Amino acid sequence: MSYFSNYKSVDINLNRFDYEPIRIVLAAYQELKKTQSIDSLHAEINKFCRKTINRFVSGKKACNQDIEYIKELCRKKGTNTCRLLYRSIDFIDFDLVKYQVFESFYLNNDIEQVNILLESNEGWKYHEKVIFDLGLQEVFSPILKNDLKNKFFEKPILFFALPQWFESTLIIPPSDVLHFIYPKNLDYDIKIDSHLTLNSGKSLEIFSLENEINKTSFSIEPIPDFYNKFPKQNTRESDPEEKDELINSEFERDPVNILNILLTSNNNLFSNRVYLTIMRDNSLKFSSFDTESDLEDVRYIVSSIDASCANIQSLLKEQTKIMEVWKKPLRDNLKSPSLIQTLENLGAVKASEQNIKNWADSNRIAPRSESDFRAVLKFAGIDSEEQIKNYLYLAYKQRSDSISIGHKRSYLASEIVKRNIQERINKNQEVVGYFVSYGISFQVDEVKV
Secondary structure (H helix, E strand, O other), X not given: OEOOXXXXXXXXXXXXXXXXXXXXXXXXXXXXXXXXXXXXXHHHXXXXXXXXXXXXXXXXXXXXXXXXHHHHHHHHHOOHHHHHHHHHHHHXXXXXXXXXXXXXXXXXXXXXXXXXXXXXXXXXXXXXXXHHHOOOOOOEEEEEHXXXXXXXXXXXXXXXXXXXXXXXXXXXOOOOEEEEEEEHHHOOOOXXXXXXXXXXXXXXXXXXXXXXXXXXXXXXXXXXXXXXXXXXXXXXXXXXXXXXXXXXXXXXXXXXXXXXXXXXXXXXXXXXXOEEEEEOOOOEEEEOOOOHHHHOOEEEEEEEEEOOOOOHHHHHHHHHHHHHHHHHHHHHOOOOOOHHHHHHHOOOOOOOHHHHHHHHOOOOOOOOOHHHHHHHHHHOOOOOHHHHHHHHHHHHHHHOOOOOHHHHXXXXXXXXXXXXHHHHHHOOOOOOEEEEEOOEEEEEEEEEO
């Protein structure tokens, strides 16, 4: 850190992440905004909705009281838009995405060290555990907002903020490399015409800088419970007019219906909910259905899963056993002279002797790089894309201690049920019926279309 030096260019990097829940909440916010001048309840909802969105964009934990207040107001109003907001506002919490955001930022930028701009030391305490869990403590370090005054930093600076929030900072840049990270849905065209810099340390002079503005994008996956409420949609086109039309269509969704499907149990099957299904080729996948015809290729379906009686510690131990499927082959081959080359041939980029030992360690989670993780999975004979995605997701969830116990129990239960059914199929055992595994009860039904 030093006082300002003369420099001729500023490298501005806009790291935009695509996060489906924020799109839905913003759509509801925009719809309510049309009538908030004549509807005091809409105005009150949007006031706290805007506050929640701002905390999310700023990289801060959501205020639970604000979210519950929004949900209470939405219940009172009861319109389609308010029901949409009621179901989606819970997911606008930086706690749910912080592991993915830090890891994706690191993987998408070629940086050795970066300063994170924070309002206070409390902000660093909030991020510090995530950074240490990801093993990135040598990469990220904190600076406070007051430090920006009359200082120039040799390291890049990372802002959890929209660029327009720091217009004065962009006029007098505190570093020649700035990174902004924010939801892609709040993107805008940044224009910077002139900057100020010290002239011989005495006066300020306006002059033009060569501004390099780089835009990168990456996706942040919501927790599984989101897709129980909002089934996955096809990728949207980038055309703004088409995107606006699609956002508006969110308010015209049909209510959830009971499908006219005969199951071997008395359970109902609902449209637009995600179910674990066994297809006619015995493959397992998570599916949702709009109409009865969507089930033509489904042979069996898990119509209910109840994990309320499952012990979370037992589930976490089972998760560790699941990860041993790929860790053990690595440990068994640690002394093999060709192991590094084999993993590199499979796509690994950091397959050093020490890294491989770390990956194989039962007390560690998984390689941080997706390329490395895919390579070790393939080395263990796990090569189907569906299986690989499951392991990638499990690794992410193991790192994230920020999600609630209920969410942990939910996603672990789904994975354990899936593996239980796969084992039954492999051993030609009965698949249809009511089963209990690790305290998780589940019903598998035959589908008769």
